Amino acid sequence: MLPQDHFCPWREEAEELKAEVSRIGGEVDALKGQLAALQRHVFGRRTEKLPTVAAELRGAASEADSKAARDEAAKKKRRERAARKAEEAPAREIRHAVPAEERCCPACGGEDLKPLGKGRASVVYEYVPARFEKQVHVQEVLACTCGRGVVTASPPARVVDRGEYGPGFLAHVVTSKCADAMPLHRLAQRVERSGVPMSRSTLTDLFHQAASVLLPLSQHLLQCIASADVVWADETPLRVLDVKKTKLGYLWTFLTQNEAGEWLIGYRFSMGRASRTPKEVLGGTSGALVVDAYTGYNAVTLPKGRVRVGCWAHVRRRFFDALATAPQAREALDFILELYRVEAQAREAGVVRTAAHRELRQVHSAPVLARLRVWLEAQAPRHPPKSPLGQAISYAMKQWEALTRFVEDVRLPLDNNASERALRKAALGRKNFLFVGHEAAGENLAGLYALVATCEANGVNPEAYLADVLLRVQTHPNSRIGELLPHEWIRRRAADPPDSLFQPSL
Incomplete structure (x- = not known):
């Protein structure tokens, strides 16, 4: 019989081969995940193909019933929106009189006809082309017969001294670019078609003049957001023009929702993605910060700053990306769906941000989190760390404390989707005007x-x-200055229309 030591080299070699096979398997899984993501990016929609949370929550009913209910709900929503818009639309009444030759009774031929009711009304929507006008303001000048006194009428209010463009024109320029994502060179062409000589450089100057005038408001808006207890934050790249190429800048968003349900949304631009921007906006403040796992926000979080709150939407996407190589990821997605189901129940019951909402989370969400944690710990050793599922599990476990804080505080959301929605407008503009001219323009x-x-x-x-x-x-x-922020401005105008302070400027 051979001694035991005789088999040691073979055993060591087998262990090495097993480790190599495991490593290669992890790399293959990672490559499969990357290939699946690339195929979705090139051949599919840019967004994840996994049904949205709302769609999966509706999936409890039969597919036919669910589709019929969705169609009916969509029709009802369209009808309500159309009715609301019809009421808000400006209207002009056009009277159609019966021609003189027809003003006789078709039965007896009598001509003594009287109006019947208010007439037969019908609605026609017509397009009246928008127009720009050249206003010539003439100030009356009065002179006294003594030859020494002269009185001149006040000039019109101007946004910029000696400026040739009124506040309505500047507001149209800003809204066209920031709300409609229209490049200024395209807007210049539209203004030219309306009969006003215009160049892109002039519109660019007007855009920056408006930003300079409104700077106190945008700065105060960020200060109001920074003072809130719960703040959402995210960032997205934005190209900056440079010699023969572009540099990479970043547009950051910081937002909050007050007790009245009104959203305050702020933005900051920077030439880097470092923690300097979060520190400038949120440094020295306290409360909660809802963000993803990016380390750039560490400078304003615990131990001396804000409490970090994780995003379950980011976790969900990572497990979805792992489905192509690890079907077990479906179990994690089901756990996450249960968390969103509790939030849907709170919305349907109308108890969001109340003690009842907190009780729902503690009774239903907390057990789901406990089961998910057990599942993560059981699955972690079974998957290579660099595989898609291994990375998803690692991401969730590293963020666990931040991801579970919502159970105790009803003010905290499950995800950071509000920030991503706030950046969609910027993403659309980025596709249209591609870059900004310089840092100050950003x-x-x-x-x-x-x-x-x-x-x-x-x-x-x-x-x-x-x-x-x-x-x-x-x-x-x-x-x-806070009275001029959008949510305060509209509230005061609705509450006290006669107040001249909040009447439209002429």
Whole structure:
């Protein structure tokens, strides 16, 4: 019989081969995951093909019933929206009189006809082309017969001294670029078609002038967001023009929701993705910060700053990406869906951000989290760390404390999707005008984006708002500058229309 030591070289070689096979298997899984992601990127939609949370929550009913219910709900929503828009649309009554030769009774031939009711009304929507006008302001000048006294009427209010463009024009330029993602060279062509001589350079100057005038408002908006208890944050790249190429800058968004349900959305531009921007905006503040796992926000989180709150939407995407190589990821997705189901129950019951909402989370969400944690710990040793599922498990476990804080605090959301929605407008603009000219231009764009986005989030017409505050902000007391923020502006106008302070500027 051979001694035991005789088999040691073979055993060591087998262990080495097993480790090599495991390593290669992990690399293959990682490559499969990358290939699946690349195929979705090239051949499929850019967004994940996994059904949305809302769609999966509806999946409890039969597919036919679910589709019928969705179609009916969509029709009802369209009808309600159409009715609301019809009421808000400006209307002009056009009277159609019966011709003189027809003003006789078709039965007896009598001509003594009287109006019957208010007439037969019908609605026709017509397009009346928008127009720009050249206003010639003539100031009356009066002279006294004594030959020494002269009185001159006050000139019109202007956004910029000696400026040739009114606040409505500047508001239209800002809204076209920030709300409609229209490049300024395309807007210049449209203005030219309307009969006003215009160049892109002039529109660019007007855009930056508006940003400069409104700078106190955009800065105060960020200060209000930074003082909130719960803040959402995210960032997205934005190209900056440079010699023969472009540099990479970043547009950051910081937003919050107040007790009245109104959203305050701010933006900052920087030439890097380091932690300097979060520190400038949120440094020295306390509360919660809802972000992804990016380490750039570490400078403003615990132990001396804000409490970090994780994003379950990011976790969900990682497990979805792992489905191509590890079907076991479906179990994690089901756990996450249960968390969102609890939130849907709270919304349906109308108890969001109440004690009842907290109780729902503790009774239903907490056990789901406990089961998910057990599953993660059991699956972690079975998958190579660099495989898609291994990376998803590692991401969830490293972020576990931040991901589970929502159970105790009903003000905290499950995900950071609000920030991503706030960056969609910037992403659309990035596709249209591709880059900004320089760093200062990026800062101006961020400031105007903030006011326009806050307007749209609170149902305020950004063009009407900007046309009004472009004049007011220059004379409004700085101690009350918050009255001119979009959500305060519309609230005060609705509550006290006669107040001249909040009447449209002429």
